[in-house]
Amino acid sequence: MSTAGQVIKCKAAVAWEPGKPLTIEDVEVAPPKAREVRIKVVATGVCRTDWEHLYEREKGMRFRPFPLVLGHEAAGVVESIGPGVTAFSPGDQVIPLFLPQCQECDRCQSLKTNHCRKNWANTQAGVMADGTSRISCQDQQVFQFLGVSSFSQYTVVPDSSLTKIRSDAPLDKVCLLGCGVSTGYGAALKTGKVEKDSTCAVFGLGAVGLAAVMGCKAAGARRIIGIDINPAKFEKAVTLGATDCVNPTDHKKPIQEVVLEMTQGGVDFALECHGSPSVMTAALESTADAWGLCVIAGWNETETMSVKVEKILMGRTLKGTYFGGWKSVQDVPNLVDEYMANKLQLDEFITHKLPLNQINKAFDLLSSGNSIRTVISLW
Incomplete structure (x- = not known):
């Protein structure tokens, strides 16, 4: 030029x-x-x-x-x-x-x-x-x-x-x-490896969380619970695949207890997309013991997350994800292709x-x- x-x-x-x-x-x-x-x-x-x-x-x-x-x-x-x-x-x-x-x-x-x-x-x-x-x-x-x-x-x-x-x-x-859509979508598909017919909870329904919902749906999850204190996000979450939407402020119990009751023991996969350490803890504790997997996608560089050792000893897995786990140069063009093919x-x-x-x-x-x-x- x-x-x-x-x-x-x-x-x-x-x-x-x-x-x-x-x-x-x-x-x-x-x-x-x-x-x-x-x-x-x-x-x-x-x-x-x-x-x-x-x-x-x-x-x-x-x-x-x-x-x-x-x-x-x-x-x-x-x-x-x-x-x-x-x-x-x-x-x-x-x-x-x-x-x-x-x-x-x-x-x-x-x-x-x-x-x-x-x-x-x-x-x-x-x-x-x-x-x-x-x-x-x-x-x-x-x-x-x-x-x-x-x-x-x-x-x-x-x-x-x-x-x-x-x-x-x-x-x-x-x-x-x-950034946002790739991160959430990959948190479910690439890092979390959400399984078909599984139950999932997504904490935070901003762009990253909504993309995680979309990823859970693409993986074939049977139940996808979207969680946010802003109910205006719920309609979009349902459009992208959420089967249930929960506002934590509507309940007197901690949100992890609400999820445990809704699922009779906890979800298979929890995806934290908010970035708050307290929400990260809630996401981990919402998963089923023995095999529950929690992926942290919400960004936070300075604060500390509190984890009860027992929650890990009982078989849960806690993982982090950065840019959804995608190899950026090689994978982003494939995501573009998915969008152009109406798959994303x-x-x-x-x-x-x-x-x-x-x-x-x-x-x-x-x-x-x-x-x-x-x-x-x-x-």
């Missing part, structure tokens, strides 16, 4: 400091360096992790430096490539990935994990492999959230944190596969569509519980 090798001036939503609304700024995005790709971001989902880092970072999120551009669930088009990049060409449709897959390290070679650590420390700190960001504003460096920063019209990512997808996929839909739902998760200059409204909708996913159009 004509902009290759040049600094691109564009719009981005910048977080200047914690607890303050984002502001739309003119930013400069530098050309990609070695093994980097600059992409034109077409659409991005607004994930709760973005909101939490800005407004609740002292609760469950580690500190990351400001100013920064948030956003990590997106889809776009390759604008230009840096030296050494062989897997991408300008014009390719792509999804950036906060979890890399270098396909060379011992973790990428293993079938046991998807936890590649290529450039991990740097992207977690908001910079590229050389220790600097590619985004600047008002003559100062702006850090890149999780190595992505999709609340910018252009961004630069490592080539190991990017996957090419089919050219006919609608970017304003498949962007959701960059995405449209049902999108409750709002807004332009970039209304990004703070998207945060308000999310924090108030009035949205599942808002998709932001960058253009």
